[in-house]
Amino acid sequence: MESVKKTIIEALKPWALGFLSDSRYRDKMDAKIEKKIRRITNITLGKELGVSSTTKLDDIPYNSYELYKKYYEKPVEGHFLYDINDYVTTLTSGTMGRPKKYLLPKTALKNNLSNTGLSSILVATHDGEKITFEFGDIAYTNVPGGNQISAHLTEIAKKGNFGFVKNCPDPNLPFQTKVDYFVNNYKNIDMAFMTVTSLLDEIYPRIGEPFHLKAFMTQDASSRVFKDEIKKITGSYPKTTYGSTETLFATVASIEYPGCYIFDWRVIYPEFLPEESVLDYNVSIVEEKYDSVKLDEVEPGERYQLVATPYLMEMTRYIMPDIMECVDTGDDVLGTDLPVFRYHARSDKLMVLHNFTRIAEEELLQVLKEAGIPFVDFTVKKELAGSKEYMRMYLELTQSMDTELVYKKIDDKLTEFDRDWNDLKNFLKYNPLIIELLPKNSFRNYLYKKHGAPRIERIEMREERLKMLLNNSS
Numbered sequence: 001m002e003s004v005k006k007t008i009i010e011a012l013k014p015w016a017l018g019f020l021s022d023s024r025y026r027d028k029m030d031a032k033i034e035k036k037i038r039r040i041t042n043i044t045l046g047k048e049l050g051v052s053s054t055t056k057l058d059d060i061p062y063n064s065y066e067l068y069k070k071y072y073e074k075p076v077e078g079h080f081l082y083d084i085n086d087y088v089t090t091l092t093s094g095t096m097g098r099p100k101k102y103l104l105p106k107t108a109l110k111n112n113l114s115n116t117g118l119s120s121i122l123v124a125t126h127d128g129e130k131i132t133f134e135f136g137d138i139a140y141t142n143v144p145g146g147n148q149i150s151a152h153l154t155e156i157a158k159k160g161n162f163g164f165v166k167n168c169p170d171p172n173l174p175f176q177t178k179v180d181y182f183v184n185n186y187k188n189i190d191m192a193f194m195t196v197t198s199l200l201d202e203i204y205p206r207i208g209e210p211f212h213l214k215a216f217m218t219q220d221a222s223s224r225v226f227k228d229e230i231k232k233i234t235g236s237y238p239k240t241t242y243g244s245t246e247t248l249f250a251t252v253a254s255i256e257y258p259g260c261y262i263f264d265w266r267v268i269y270p271e272f273l274p275e276e277s278v279l280d281y282n283v284s285i286v287e288e289k290y291d292s293v294k295l296d297e298v299e300p301g302e303r304y305q306l307v308a309t310p311y312l313m314e315m316t317r318y319i320m321p322d323i324m325e326c327v328d329t330g331d332d333v334l335g336t337d338l339p340v341f342r343y344h345a346r347s348d349k350l351m352v353l354h355n356f357t358r359i360a361e362e363e364l365l366q367v368l369k370e371a372g373i374p375f376v377d378f379t380v381k382k383e384l385a386g387s388k389e390y391m392r393m394y395l396e397l398t399q400s401m402d403t404e405l406v407y408k409k410i411d412d413k414l415t416e417f418d419r420d421w422n423d424l425k426n427f428l429k430y431n432p433l434i435i436e437l438l439p440k441n442s443f444r445n446y447l448y449k450k451h452g453a454p455r456i457e458r459i460e461m462r463e464e465r466l467k468m469l470l471n472n473s474s
Helices: 002-021 025-040 044-048 065-073 106-124 149-160 175-188 196-207 227-234 361-370 403-417 419-428 442-448 463-473
Strands: 087-092 100-105 137-141 165-168 191-193 215-218 251-253 261-263 268-274 303-310 318-328 340-346 350-353 357-360 375-385 388-397 433-438
Touching: 002 106, 025 044, 025 268, 044 065, 065 100, 087 106, 100 106, 106 149, 106 215, 106 251, 137 175, 175 196, 175 419, 196 215, 196 227, 196 388, 196 419, 350 375, 350 388, 357 361, 357 419, 361 375, 361 403, 375 442, 375 463, 388 403, 388 463, 403 419, 403 433, 442 463
Parallel strands: 137 165, 137 191, 191 215, 388 433
Antiparallel strands: 087 100, 251 261, 261 340, 268 303, 303 318, 318 340, 350 357, 375 388
């Protein structure tokens, strides 16, 4: 039986990994996108984008969630690619804990798992010399359950992989229960998908010694920073992937570049807008024309905003809020000339901590107002301390207050106002807020030194401007 399982794995490898070395990938991508465009010509969503039988990809305007939202909220037969019964409702985090609703076709979910899902598992278990995956390996996942995309994918995987991978634990268990499960069963787990913080601050201290994993998988951008610590604990470098509700699993991990990833062109047609041309992802349809960079045209060292077109879903030229950097035009360990990327930042000005909470500027203003904080102005910056991400708030008050009281009022209001902030504190067991009070006239002095029509960047102020602000406060 074991020899049969090994034979199955060896037979799957060329099919699952062949896309990495396919020199005709651009031609095949173009053929797939032409087929996708033909399919959406006949549905309402396609017509709203102006798609006809002669439309080319570059003719279709960039667009965002606001275009699709009305269709997701009131689905009607004929608006979508598939029968309505093929869709599952998926929720994803919006700002301040208000979820966005998506309808995703099970047809696309199943296809995604059988392509990128399988390929990602095989690549993730690459030890630098060979793939170590074995039939029936146990994969641990600590991701949200319920109507989150991860829960749907896990359920489909359980029904369709025929023992190829054994998933654990139940995705609907509470976060902490899943952590406890790993600690109690780590000797029997082959692969794990979780946040870097969970590994470094929750699991490793409780186990008390290094343990072996064939693969530690994560979507945390901090995995690059902590790659050596992760290797020391688990025996291998982190395997970082990029995926989302909109794109599904879209990448496999790079082996040569830990913390980086490679797009799977079989399931998605990725386009890239140079960083200086970043688009607002909240605009329903972008009327202006912007030339995109295709997958075989990106350059190392350059940063781009992702525009996504999954082949088997309605979303076409969908503006993602993510900026990524091309680090190389290939991965020598995997033997591919496909470009390698790393996640850089969100394109908008949101405070994002560990992919839990997303807080916009106006929401922070509302929190301060409702918390009764008498303030002149503020700016917040994300900081990394150990494996934890913090929001440091530089705050100037209009009247004197004790720092501890300011902290408590703001943290209490954030906890009340933002479900995701509350979850972040409870799940990862730390207080992510840091308050730094600035002297009187700090912001006034800063603005006096600025030229033109100066304004305060309240989220992620540029480093040189932050130094100017802090120098004025000293």
